[in-house]
Amino acid sequence: xxxxxxxxxxxxxxxxxxxxxxxxxxxxxxxxxxxxxxxxxxxxxxxxxxxxxxxxxxxxxxxxxxxxxxxxxxxxxxxxxxxxxxxxxxxxxxxxxxxxxxxxxxxxxxxxxxxxxxxxxxxxxxxxxxxxxxxxxxxxxxxxxxxxxxxxxxxxxxxxxxxxxxxxxxxxxxxxxxxxxxxxxxxxxxxxxxxxxxxxxxxxxxxxxxxxxxxxxxxxxxxxxxxxxxxxxxxxxxxxxxxxxxxxxxxxxxxxxxxxxxxxxxxxxxxxxxxxxxxxxxxxxxxxxxxxxxxxxxxxxxxxxxxxxxxxxxxxxxxxxxxxxxxxxxxxxxxxxxxxxxxxxxxxxxxxxxxxxxxxxxxxxxxxxxxxxxxxxxxxxxxxxxxxxxxxxxxxxxxxxxxxxxxxxxxxxxxxxxxxxxxxxxxxxxxxxxxxxxxxxxxxxxxxxxxxxxxxxxxxxxxxxxxxxxxxxxxxxxxxxxxxxxxxxxxxxxxxxxxx
Amino acid sequence: xxxxxxxxxxxxxxxxxxxxxxxxxxxxxxxxxxxxxxxxxxxxxxxxxxxxxxxxxxxxxxxxxxxxxxxxxxxxxxxxxxxxxxxxxxxxxxxxxxxxxxxxxxxxxxxxxxxxxxxxxxxxxxxxxxxxxxxxxxxxxxxxxxxxxxxxxxxxxxxxxxxxxx
Numbered sequence: 306x307x308x309x310x311x312x313x314x315x316x317x318x319x320x321x322x323x324x325x326x327x328x329x330x331x332x333x334x335x336x337x338x339x340x341x342x343x344x345x346x347x348x349x350x351x352x353x354x355x356x357x358x359x360x361x362x363x364x365x366x367x368x369x370x371x372x373x374x375x376x377x378x379x380x381x382x383x384x385x386x387x388x389x390x391x392x393x394x395x396x397x398x399x400x401x402x403x404x405x406x407x408x409x410x411x412x413x414x415x416x417x418x419x420x421x422x423x424x425x426x427x428x429x430x431x432x433x434x435x436x437x438x439x440x441x442x443x444x445x446x447x448x449x450x451x452x453x454x455x456x457x458x459x460x461x462x463x464x465x466x467x468x469x470x471x472x473x474x475x476x477x478x479x480x481x482x483x484x485x486x487x488x489x490x491x492x493x494x495x496x497x498x499x500x501x502x503x504x505x506x507x508x509x510x511x512x513x514x515x516x517x518x519x520x521x522x523x524x525x526x527x528x529x530x531x532x533x534x535x536x537x538x539x540x541x542x543x544x545x546x547x548x549x550x551x552x553x554x555x556x557x558x559x560x561x562x563x564x565x566x567x568x569x570x571x572x573x574x575x576x577x578x579x580x581x582x583x584x585x586x587x588x589x590x591x592x593x594x595x596x597x598x599x600x601x602x603x604x605x606x607x608x609x610x611x612x613x614x615x616x617x618x619x620x621x622x623x624x625x626x627x628x629x630x631x632x633x634x635x636x637x638x639x640x641x642x643x644x645x646x647x648x649x650x651x652x653x654x655x656x657x658x659x660x661x662x663x664x665x666x667x668x669x670x671x672x673x674x675x676x677x678x679x680x681x682x683x684x685x686x687x688x689x690x691x692x693x694x695x696x697x698x699x700x701x702x703x704x705x706x707x708x709x710x711x712x713x714x715x716x717x718x719x720x721x722x723x724x725x726x727x728x729x730x731x732x733x734x735x736x737x738x739x740x741x742x743x744x745x746x747x748x749x750x751x752x753x754x755x756x757x758x759x760x761x762x763x764x765x766x767x768x769x770x771x772x773x774x775x776x777x778x779x780x781x782x783x784x785x786x787x788x789x790x791x792x793x794x795x796x797x798x799x800x801x802x803x804x805x
Numbered sequence: 806x807x808x809x810x811x812x813x814x815x816x817x818x819x820x821x822x823x824x825x826x827x828x829x830x831x832x833x834x835x836x837x838x839x840x841x842x843x844x845x846x847x848x849x850x851x852x853x854x855x856x857x858x859x860x861x862x863x864x865x866x867x868x869x870x871x872x873x874x875x876x877x878x879x880x881x882x883x884x885x886x887x888x889x890x891x892x893x894x895x896x897x898x899x900x901x902x903x904x905x906x907x908x909x910x911x912x913x914x915x916x917x918x919x920x921x922x923x924x925x926x927x928x929x930x931x932x933x934x935x936x937x938x939x940x941x942x943x944x945x946x947x948x949x950x951x952x953x954x955x956x957x958x959x960x961x962x963x964x965x966x967x968x969x970x971x
Contacts (some may be wrong), residue, residue: 308907327950343876348927354958357957390820405896419946429934468864469861470860470863470864470867471864473856474823474827474856474857474860474861477853477857477860478853478857479856480849480850480853481830481834481850481853481854481857484850484853488837488846490846493837493838493845493846493847494837495834495835495837495846496837496849496850497834498831498833519902521827523895523899524900525893526894526895526898526929527892527895528929529894529929545814617834617875644912681827688929691929692926692929692930692931693926693931693940695925695936696921696922696925696926696928696929697922697944699902699905699921699925700918700921700922700945700948701948703905703906703909703918704948704952704960705916706956707909707958707960707961708959709950711959713910713961716906717906718907720903720906723902724899728819730815731890732811732813732819734823734864742853746853749849750849750850753848753849753852754844754849757843757844757848758844760936762843762844763840764843767843797880
């Protein structure tokens with residue numbers, strides 16, 4: 306225990322790490338708030354710059370950006386009615402009406418405090434839950450990892466509201482991209498087409514920056530002329546009475562956030578929408594009707610989306626399976642630093658786990674500080690015109706891709722994936738599952754082959770083991786339900802049940 | 806989505822391209838090690854490519870069944886595509902990005918990025934030229950200093966200038 310505390314406080318006692326936590330959180334708030342910048346995009350670009358750093362420095366910076374970014378999205382949702390991040394979509398439903406009533410300051414103050422509370426609940430769940438999950442995960446066999454990875458990809462594809470078929474297509478495409486190069490087991494060439502350059506594989510950082518950076522910017526070109534209404538921001542620190550009043554709702558929705566965040570593939574955006582729905586169904590007498598500026602309508606999603614951060618770290622650190630797109634990118638960062646997320650990470654490098662928990666707590670405290678200050682300058686910065694902002698992000702993306710290997714080839718890959726990603730997005734193919742497929746592809750490939758070998762390459766034995774092992778059967782049931790819940794039959798059944 | 810949705814201009818063509826790409830990838834995956842073993846190097850890529858093939862077939866069928874999104878009166882499908890999916894601002898920006906990235910090593914980071922920023926800001930509708938020039942210079946200076954020092958990123962110096970300054 307004392308050892309855990311010692312690791313926990315590493316980032317609290319090193320001035321450089323404290324500064325990085327502060328800088329990360331501060332930058333995250335702005336990145337999350339500025340429409341057009343996403344946390345996933347920022348972390349993808351950042352990884353290419355930080356891979357020469359010590360792992361602790363990179364992790365503390367990423368923790369700050371992640372927490373700050375999830376929170377920051379709420380600010381532009383409230384001030385401009387443009388969610389800075391998908392996780393803030395639900396916040397805008399009541400946040401913007403509040404701002405129009407002249408209560409932008411109160412709304413921002415309340416979201417800050419509730420985000421911090423949610424953040425702490427999520428981190429607590431991570432600290433308590435992750436060691437238990439990791440211990441349990443030691444029982445997982447290759448078959449289970451294969452199904453968990455597939456489940457994660459399916460959830461990212463389906464829960465984001467897109468087509469399940471297109472989500473699966475994207476995930477499989479990611480798996481193919483990840484398999485380009487030499488097979489790690491047999492050293493056979495896969496999808497290299499005679500090119501020497503392709504034998505080393507395709508850099509997933511270049512792909513990430515392309516899919517999340519360039520394609521997003523191209524998509525934003527359709528919204529160049531959308532302008533928000535400027536708001537006056539005054540008193541932002543909420544009263545204690547207000548905090549106390551909404552604390553129970555915050556705790557309930559934080560629990561939802563942790564649960565959803567911990568599901569492989571589901572992140573803050575789903576958590577926030579589910580929490581908003583929970584508040585709408587359970588709060589009998591909201592401060593105002595939902596959708597017209599109810600405080601409950603900002604408390605619920607903001608508590609949940611920040612709680613989902615801690616939740617998303619659980620499957621990432623314990624199973625090596627990302628909780629959402631950002632954690633998929635963070636897993637990429639861990640691999641770059643020579644770490645292999647999974648149950649053994651907790652056993653072999655417990656210091657890293659407790660360091661991460663400590664860094665998240667530190668970043669959450671900075672979130673409170675930065676969230677309640679500097680709001681007037683902030684209101685100006687988020688109004689940066691897109692004609693200035695978007696080219697700057699493109700330059701940063703190019704620098705990020707170039708920095709991976711000091712090679713223009715990665716820049717070309719980034720560009721190609723960016724343009725391809727744009728068309729995928731336009732036609733309803735989600736890009737999140739592509740990245741998940743890329744990150745999880747090698748794990749899935751290895752797990753499948755290990756499971757098949759253990760069944761002596763007998764397909765029938767391989768298939769029957771999915772049902773004979775209780776753990777595999779449970780995961781298979783969840784996986785099947787996820788697919789089934791996306792079908793027309795299930796929807797019709799639900800509708801008929803609801804009508805009845 | 807299960808609910809009927811409109812088909813965007815170019816969606817059917819794109820879905821067909823994805824189908825062809827999936828078929829090609831499946832063939833390429835098969836060529837890795839054929840069907841000699843269930844654990845061969847090509848087995849899992851084959852499974853992934855087959856999944857893509859099935860999904861893209863369904864996507865093509867869905868796109869073919871969906872009614873075409875209504876365009877403006879008398880507008881052809883091609884014109885609708887260029888209005889809704891690939892408007893001029895997108896094509897010009899993409900061209901600027903392509904030129905920027907292809908010339909990055911030749912022009913160097915500073916000159917290439919500065920030119921790109923100014924051109925891209927103009928394309929995107931930023932008409933205050935002096936402001937664009939100043940903002941681009943300041944931000945580029947900041948990026949250069951931060952990335953060279955804090956992140957130790959070696960930015961391309963530009964092969965064009967090596968001969969000039971030697």
